[in-house]
């Protein structure tokens with residue numbers, strides 16, 4: 001299938017046709033039926049008895065969706081600043097000093113706060129971790145070369161090193177990579193050499209094995225013209241010692257790990273992983289077997305830890321607490337996590353223990369309900385300086401909505417991954433957008449998050465967001481087939497209208513066929 005990320009989504013898409021939008025190449029993933037909804041532009045927003053009920057609590061407390069994300073990001077920045085003030089900077093294992101060996105600058109976050117450039121470099125605290133533990137983290141300091149690369153003149157090919165014009169008398173001893181330094185060549189001399197081996201002094205060129213011929217007296221004759229310096233990788237061809245390789249704020253990918261190792265690093269200064277604890281509430285939840293006797297399977301315990309890890313955090317525990325008010329209070333009070341994520345119990349039912357727990361602990365509610373469907377009872381609270389709780393509603397897609405609305409922006413700031421307003425110097429990036437393949441029914445007052453597949457238009461190369469049918473709060477069938485969630489503004493969106501796209505942290509890697517179907521009707525219950 002077309003990879004969702006292969007198209008320049010969000011760039012140039014506005015040029016795509018708006019009225020009679022061409023369908024994506026394979027919209028519907030072999031859907032057995034056509035989309036049920038009317039053609040683009042004819043959809044009316046939900047009204048009357050179809051409109052979801054808005055409770056008194058919603059109207060009083062609920063935060064608009066974009067503002068909720070901003071508040072969550074702000075909470076993440078404050079938590080990061082708190083961590084920077086309170087974390088011991090890492091100690092240089094060689095010198096014992098709290099300095100960055102690459103730059104020689106102090107890593108003391110308090111000292112850093114007094115000088116703007118350094119404060120900017122370490123606003124989130126920094127940890128020194130071995131290379132093998134750094135994948136997915138964000139560099140807290142620039143990656144500067146600890147050596148010239150290559151660190152010596154090296155042969156780019158298997159063949160011979162030669163000095164002066166040929167033919168050349170070939171030495172008995174060849175030169176291998178990783179061996180003793182070779183003796184200088186004299187004019188008219190050659191030596192067999194392996195790729196990556198050190199070039200002897202006075203060498204003028206490397207001749208590839210396929211471009212030279214040895215006669216029976218072990219004299220080497222060139223089979224083509226020899227250019228001075230050919231196939232020699234000169235020392236520092238890629239970088240000089242001290243040269244900037246990657247700025248602070250870069251995400252450590254497998255390629256970055258390779259570069260860091262090549263440049264001489266054993267460990268890296270990174271923004272530490274946020275520590276997250278997941279508390280699953282609900283007496284009705286089974287952890288194995290088929291649903292029975294009014295009990296259902298816990299869908300969030302198996303889902304959330306991995307989703308959170310995909311956001312770059314450390315999940316320190318997943319605990320199932322039932323609907324025991326005392327256990328919830330104790331678990332939240334005693335948690336040492338940067339972020340506690342609860343599931344269920346956010347509404348106002350008899351066993352909804354999240355609000356009473358927060359009241360009992362004197363927590364500050366930063367967001368108490370969001371004008372978004374699904375997921376409107378989601379909440380964000382500050383438990384203490386630098387420590388937060390995100391309450392996800394129990395309905396599984398509502399929980400996903402809360403994860404992406406509140407937890408993701410907070411964690412992205414805390415882990416240094418956030419692009420806009422990041423102090424790590426990354427360029428602010430426009431949020432992704434894509435045109436909708438069909439009109440989508442809106443909620444009259446709230447934003448909707450709707451699972452979509454992203455399909456590439458063959459002609460333009462742009463992605464189209466194809467809304468999926470199974471988008472109800474209690475359903476996971478849509479999101480399991482989806483590449484992303486589309487952000488549908490209050491009132492709905494027309495076919496071909498550009499809407500915001502929230503990527504799923506793994507969507508680049510799946511291509512799941514799924515069994516959901518295109519469908520743009522709203523399912524609010």
Ligand SMILES: Nc1nc2c(c(=O)[nH]1)N[C@H]1C(S)=C(S)[C@@H](COP(=O)(O)OP(=O)(O)OC[C@H]3O[C@@H](n4cnc5c(N)ncnc54)[C@H](O)[C@@H]3O)O[C@H]1N2
Nearest residue numbers: 055282297298299300344345346347352377393394395398
């Ligand atoms: N009177 C009102 N009732 C409800 C409202 C409302 O505004 N007024 N909002 C509804 C909405 S919308 C949602 S979403 C839920 C949120 O409820 P809670 O966060 O309190 O969650 P629970 O009541 O515990 O569970 C809701 C639903 O989800 C199922 N669930 C819970 N945990 C899991 C899990 N780990 N895996 C799978 N399914 C889970 C649970 O059995 C319930 O069916 O409140 C509505 N009510």
Ligand code: MOO
Nearest residue numbers: 374375376398473
């Ligand atoms: O927030 Mo609820 O998810 O609309 O069911």
